[in-house]
Amino acid sequence: MICGMALPFHYLLVDDSLQDQLLAREAFEHLCPECLLTCAGSGREALELLQAPHFQPDVVLLDLNMPGMSGFELLREMKSAAHLVHIPVVILSTSSAQQDVSEAYTLHASSYLVKSSSFAGFLEQLEKFLHYWQASRTVNHGRQGQQR
Template structure:
């Protein structure tokens, strides 16, 4: 039996979280999407025994602990550092993109501006990470 895919979205904007929930429901109803509104809440949840999403989606611009600080904390924790983190943000600033990759983000996605475009973006994201998970689970020759 295949374990359902699990994703964690960290975004302080309730409207963006709701859009993501709607998109996931349309594109991957068997997936589990957990949403939290802050980096601190995410770190606490990720340190909970038994909670390990396949991929974390992380907003950059958040009050308090921003996405970069959250990413840095995730990557400095031995247990959490192997979870892929995809930055999902409105920022197209080259310094933000460079900083995300220097902190070992797995990918950087600029949020689409309309829902249909966001669905296409999320569909490509889901396809990629499902294939990645399957490849990681293949036995070595």
């Protein structure tokens, strides 16, 4: 079990694939049942959630290729909004194109992960991801807590 902190860690997954959302829910339930995972099926839906006064995820997992508002567009919106700029955004995409990786980092993504094609690989990716961000939270908790 990865979690165990007083406040549950809150993640927002933005992905238009219902299958990927279900896989993520299953992986989170297995790896970190105390964590909160909210799923949004589009960039526009995620932006609406992020505009809500008391909705403040610790980390956003963002797919790039979505109809309507793309992941790049959502990332651009988040990094230009004062109340959202501090939220880490991790790209979780099937694209390994160097242009996509470069653009994501240019737009200030915190990290870029290419989705594993197997569930076992995806679990391993998520486990490393959860360890990293939860360790980061303990280091930065005081600073982020002041911004909320």
